[in-house]
Amino acid sequence: xxLVDQPLFTVxxxxxxxxxxxxxxxxxYGAIDTTNCGPIIAYEPLSSATYFEFKLTSMSLGSYSxxxxxxxxxxxxxxxxxxxxxxxxxxxxxxxxxxxxxxxx
Numbered sequence: 668x669x670l671v672d673q674p675l676f677t678v679x680x681x682x683x684x685x686x687x688x689x690x691x692x693x694x695x696y697g698a699i700d701t702t703n704c705g706p707i708i709a710y711e712p713l714s715s716a717t718y719f720e721f722k723l724t725s726m727s728l729g730s731y732s733x734x735x736x737x738x739x740x741x742x743x744x745x746x747x748x749x750x751x752x753x754x755x756x757x758x759x760x761x762x763x764x765x766x767x768x769x770x771x772x
Contacts (some may be wrong), residue, residue, distance in 0.1 A: 673763025679703040694743075714738055729761035730738050 677700040680692040693700060699708060711721045718740040725734035733754065748755060759766045 673697050673699075675699070677704055678741070680743075718742070726758075728758050731757045731761035733757075 674697075676697070677695040679700050681703050682758045693703060701760075707718065714722060715738075719742075720738055722736060723739040724736050725731075725732065735752075736745070756766055
C-alpha cells in the first residue's frame with residue numbers, strides 16, 4: 668500500500684513580519700495544500716533528488732535582481748541562507764538585514 672496519495676508535497680511558509688509570535692507554516696505530504704496555495708501549480712524538475720535540487724533561473728528582492736541562474740536546494744529545515752558571498756550580502760541589504768556571519772566553505 669502507498670504511504671501518500673500522490674508523490675508530491677507542498678510547503679507553505681507563513682509571513683509574519685517580525686520574528687515574535689511566528690506561527691510558521693504547513694507541510695502537506697502526498698497532496699497539494701489547496702487552502703494556502705493558489706490554483707496554478709508550477710512543477711519544477713529536479714536536477715538532483717538527493718537535496719531537492721533544481722535550477723533557479725532568476726531572483727529578485729526589493730531593488731536587487733539577478734538572472735544568472737544557479738542550481739539551488741529547497742532546505743526547509745534551516746533558517747540559514749547560503750550562497751555566493753556577494754549575492755547573499757546584496758539580498759540581505761535589499762531585505763534591510765545585515766549578514767551576521769559569513770562561513771566560507
